[in-house]
Amino acid sequence: MIDGRFASNLPAELLIDRASIARRIDELGAELAGLFADEEPPVLVGVLKGSAMFLADLIRAMDIDVAVDFMSISSYSQSGVVRIVKDLDEDVRGRDVVVVEDIVDTGLTLNYLRKTLSQREPDSLRAVTLLDKTARRIIPVPLEFSAFEIPDVFVVGYGLDFQGLYRNVADILAVRDLARLANDPRLMVAQLFGLKSG
Ligand code: PRP
Numbered sequence: 001m002i003d004g005r006f007a008s009n010l011p012a013e014l015l016i017d018r019a020s021i022a023r024r025i026d027e028l029g030a031e032l033a034g035l036f037a038d039e040e041p042p043v044l045v046g047v048l049k050g051s052a053m054f055l056a057d058l059i060r061a062m063d064i065d066v067a068v069d070f071m072s073i074s075s076y077s078q079s080g081v082v083r084i085v086k087d088l089d090e091d092v093r094g095r096d097v098v099v100v101e102d103i104v105d106t107g108l109t110l111n112y113l114r115k116t117l118s119q120r121e122p123d124s125l126r127a128v129t130l131l132d133k134t135a136r137r138i139i140p141v142p143l144e145f146s147a148f149e150i151p152d153v154f155v156v157g158y159g160l161d162f163q164g165l166y167r168n169v170a171d172i173l174a175v176r177d178l179a180r181l182a183n184d185p186r187l188m189v190a191q192l193f194g195l196k197s198g
Pocket of ligand 1: 051
């Protein structure tokens with residue numbers, strides 16, 4: 001059982017389990033599919049890398065035809081300056097665009113994406129996020145769909161990483177002792193994946 005793994009001395013605890021994630025994504029997928037049912041296929045824009053898992057599950061919960069594209073953004077949290085590392089492959093002019101994020105934190109990234117994409121004159125522009133950390137918002141940015149609002153805790157799993165690790169944990173974990181994890185980033189690997197430590 002998954003709970004057993006979290007009963008041990010980990011610096012993180014279960015925040016949202018995989019079954020709850022799946023249920024909520026099914027709801028969101030149905031909602032989005034209904035919105036575009038009689039329209040041309042919308043373009044779902046995954047923001048790399050964290051949204052990959054959410055995007056993959058979300059589009060499979062939508063029983064309509066969709067197009068998928070990706071952007072990669074480099075953000076400088078200190079200055080708030082954001083730049084595009086990988087742009088969309090397709091022109092989104094006249095299309096219904098849905099930006100797919102794993103988490104909206106300060107809102108700087110989504111704010112930048114919305115401004116940039118709206119300049120390309122899509123027919124509509126919406127955003128969906130798996131996690132909404134409203135307590136951290138710096139810029140109030142429109143966010144049409146959100147799977148879960150979470151408190152101001154550092155989260156890993158289901159696409160979200162710590163130093164590149166833990167993206168493929170199926171549940172979402174809240175890291176309670178970030179200093180301890182920072183001191184040994186691979187600390188949770190053995191227990192979470194049932195591997196030998198070392
Ligand atoms: C995360 C997330 C968002 C952004 C949100 O990306 O995927 O794009 O941060 O933060 P903000 O609201 O404060 O701008 P990250 O830079 O961690 O990259 P990754 O998805 O590749 O891990």
